[in-house]
Amino acid sequence: MDASEGDRAAEAVAERAGRLVLKALEQAGGLEALAATHEAVSAHHGNNYLPLLEAHYRSHRSALFILVESIELESTNAERSVLDAVEYLQAQRNARAAFVPDRITVEREGPDGAAETVTLPVEVDAFASAMWRKILKDPARPGMLVRRHLEVCVFSYLAAELRPGDIAVAGSDSYANLQDHLMTWQECAPLVEEFCAEAGLPTEAAELTGHYKKLLAETAAAVDVGYSGNTDLVLEGGRPVLRRRKGAERSKEALKLEEAVHDRLPQRDLLDILTRTAYQLGWHHHFGPASGSDPKISEALGRYVLTVFTYGTLLGPAQVAAHMRGKVSAAELARGANQHATSEKVAKASTTVINAFNQLDITSVWGDGKTVAADGSQVETWENNLLAESHIRYGGYGGLAYRHISNTYVALFSHFIPCGVWEAVYIIEGLLKNASEIQPDTIHADTQGQSLPVFGLAALLGFDLLPRIRNWHDLIFYRPSPEATYQHIDSLFGDEAIDWQLIETHWSDLLRTAISIRQNRISSVTLLRRLGNHSRKNRLYRAFRELGRAVRTITLLRYLSDPDLREQITQVTNRNEAFHGFADWLMFGGKLIGHNDPDYQEKIITFNELLANCVIYSTACDITDAANAIAAEGRPVDPDDLATISPYITHVIRRFGNWILNLTPPAAAPTTHLDLESRVLFAP
Structure with missing residues (x-):
């Protein structure tokens, strides 16, 4: 074979190899797709997931550019590297090259209205991490940056600086300076x-x-x-270990007293409890038209009682109206909630109940009101709304009923918040918005608090x-x-x-x-x-x-x-958990808030709190009557034993059956005084 034949053979092999390479590229989706696949494999090998973000960013690119062009961003400090990078991206929005220069010159309107020429840099070394810089820069192209990764990087850091307030949005609320x-x-x-x-x-x-x-x-x-006397704390190899203490068991006398009290508690319908407390405490006076005028509805007390029952139980107006045998329509119930009640009005009604509850003697047996526990309980919602989130801690979509529960068992304040938020953000807000006479100064919570x-x-x-x-x-x-x-x-x-x-x-x-x-x-x-x-x-x-x-x-x-402190924290946080269960039991119409309006969702939680506090108040009065009757029979009633009886009692509350709205005022005032001195009643 001469030289020319060898050259032709080599060319044929090269041509065939080229066709095979092109075919492989075509099967892989092109050079860009193959490069992306290579980046994905490299990301897994190098434990750097950042190159994978661009695939998810692509579908949101247009919306993000429209967003930053629609708002006014401002730096809250002297460092402007991220803001400068955002301005650079806006100027380079229509660029299609794989690599872009790390600074460009543009003309824009100056402070005096005249046109000026400025240089827009992207100083990635000033804000980007080493992982980002590794994929943004190519050693073979100094002064150039990978465009598609640069956009993801800058928008990521913009979000990161908006959260702590290093960059603010002019005219906004949550992201204001x-x-x-x-x-x-x-x-x-x-x-x-x-x-x-x-x-x-x-x-x-x-x-x-x-x-x-x-x-x-x-x-x-x-x-x-005091370490030598602290038998609970052990340092094992420098690591602290706190031994668990066995919880204090209730005495036989306390258990007998609880049984005697429960035997004397009257059976009460849920609607009757709301009606009685409305007459006795007047919480319904906080409801009414937005104008502040008197409600132009007949039997306003009964209508507002039904409104709290309808929404506090999550039964809904259609279900309650169907069981009221024509006494009220679904539209009338909905109107009461939509036009005569707001979250603020319901909270004020609940405050009225809390203040009356605080005047009962028995509350001082349960606690001093100086301590409160805060915790959240998930409530399901529809998926497509502003507060709904899916969280691995709770499972399913929904939000959190975040409640502040006093050590006297009553609920002081309730929020409805996203389940993905760090709960500690809301822990102080509930204390500041609590308008009742019970003003705690000690807060207990779990790790999220x-x-x-x-x-x-x-x-x-x-x-x-x-x-x-x-x-x-x-x-x-x-x-x-x-x-x-x-x-x-x-x-x-x-x-x-x-x-x-x-x-x-x-x-x-x-x-x-x-x-x-x-x-x-x-x-x-x-x-x-x-x-x-x-x-x-x-x-x-x-x-x-x-x-x-x-x-x-x-x-x-x-x-x-301090073991007493640990016991106090456990006791009060357990009462918070118990309130969640009690409130859920009262929400027997379902566990799904079928509405997408955050204000409506918040209102449901406050209605549920008001309902629960009315029941707690009623039960506390009944426990007072029972304890007084036991003492009157000559049986000793130890306040320490009485303190172990929780007002979250459900077996004497009738939720189902015939719902009859009895608007007859109660014959007697509630019993507020606790008289535990033993005395025997003698027949005449």
Whole structure:
């Protein structure tokens, strides 16, 4: 074979190989698809999922660009790298090249209205992580960036900076600039002394840091000294283990008293309970037209009783009307809920019941009202609405009835919130919106009810946050100072100490924020949504986090050393769980809120709270009558035994059967006085 024949053979082989390569590319969907597949495989091998995001972003690209062009974004600090990158993307929206330069020159309108030429950079090194930079840059193309990954990266960081408030949306509520909502220091200064006195805090920054530093040091020293006598706490290889205590069992006398009380409780229809409490307490007077005029409906008390029954049980107007045998129509019931009741009016009606309940002698047997537990219970909704979420913790779609339950068993405040939200965001809001005479200063919750900023804000507002924290031994205990060491419990603490200087420097910011919340200039929910997201730039977040570190460390040390405190937390949080079960039992019309309006959903939860509180009040009065009757027979009634009887009693409440609205006023006033002195009634 001569040279020419060899060349032709080589060309034939190359041509055939080329056809095979092109065929393989065609079968794989083209060069771009093959490159994407290669990236996906590389992502799994390198544990970097970021290249996979672009496939999910593609279908939302147009909507995201329309969104950022429709709103006005502003930086809340001097760092603008992400905002500059967003502006760059808007200028490069129609680019189709695989690679784009890391800076471009554009003309735009200047502050004076004249056109000016500016350079828009994309400084990915200023905000993007090492994983992002690895896929954004190609060493063979310096100064160029991968366009499709760049868009995903910038929009991801925009979302990340909107959450903590490093970037704000002008004119919005949830994403507004916090500084625009906070009171100025000139407005706060006259209120500082009174506010700090109510919260039990010093007014000066140095005194505040000194107060918490001393408290942390003294608490840690006391726990260290008492370690040998703390049989519950064991440090195994430096890891703390808290032995479980057996719960206190109820005495035989308490069980006999409960049986005697239950035997004397009258059977009551649910509708009758609502009617009696409306007559006795007048909670129905909070309902009425939006105009504030008297309701132009006959038998307004009966109509409002039926409204609470209809929506508090989730039966719905059609079902209740069908069982009322023509006494009321579904339209009339719906009108009562839609036009004469709002969440605020229902909450005021519930407050009336709470205040009356607080006047009963028996409530002091159950608790002092100074402690409250906050927790959420899932309620199902339709999927396609603003609050519905699917969460692995609860299963199914829905939201949370987030309730604040007093240690006296009554519900003080209820929210309806998304089930995917961190519940701690709402823990303080319920206390601030509680308008009843019962004003607790100690909050118990589960793990979801705490975070470092929440500990800090609760302390500033004068609340003692004492949650039941799961996996507490994995949390960091912070030292009062770098040189602080302890003989027995030193292994509890990490290497870090509290940065007291940071707290002192930003004391005015912390105080200004807390006073603004007390004065209703900003919602604690709005603030904690921001502070619940880690921010590298937000000085307010860092200050609240540092104060929260000190407060949480003190709380954890108290938790480890005080078995009575642990028992109290368990008892009150168990009452919260029991209330959820009681409220669900009253919601016997179903567990699905069939409506997409968040205001309607919130109203359902407040109706359910009002219904539950009316039943609790009625049952508490009946327990008082029963206890007085037992004592009158000469049987001793120990208040400690009576305290173990819960008012969440269901076997004497009739939910079903004939629903008859009896509007006859009750013959006697409710029994509020508890007389437990033993005496024997003698026949004449």
